[in-house]
Amino acid sequence: MKKYIKCDCSGYMKPSNVEIMHGLFSEGYKCEKCGEVEFNGEQMRKALRKKEEAIKMVVTRRLGMVGGSLILRIPKHVESEMKFKDGEEVRVIVEKNKMIIEPV
Ligand SMILES: [Zn+2]
Known part of the structure; x- marks a missing residue:
């Protein structure tokens, strides 16, 4: 090298x-x-x-609109994989042309 x-x-x-x-x-x-x-x-x-x-999995989702805000629904199997709970705080990291959501 x-x-x-x-x-x-x-x-x-x-x-x-x-x-x-x-x-x-x-x-x-x-x-x-x-x-x-x-x-x-x-x-x-x-x-x-x-x-x-x-990379464990890649899922395709369609963004929705609720009360003027864009929303992203998380599929059940991703929710269980990540052990995300209702009301849990997550961190959103925005890179050049991608977004990462991770537990805080
Ligand atoms: Zn240089």
Whole structure:
């Protein structure tokens, strides 16, 4: 494994632990100057495997409207998997084009 990779910004990319998903890290290269991230083939395969293992299920839902607010109904099997209860507080993390809901 190469120690450094030259970045387009003229900085250097060093091997480091890169966040590939909310709270999930994997090996990659990160530029010390601009923060750009790159993976070699093996690092990419590792990162994809970690991501796959972290995802338990994916469900598709249709958003609804109640009293002028958009609502998202959580299916029963997701509710039991997450052990969510009525009235429980959750944290909503909004990333570039996704949203994560986690217990507080
Ligand atoms: Zn850079």
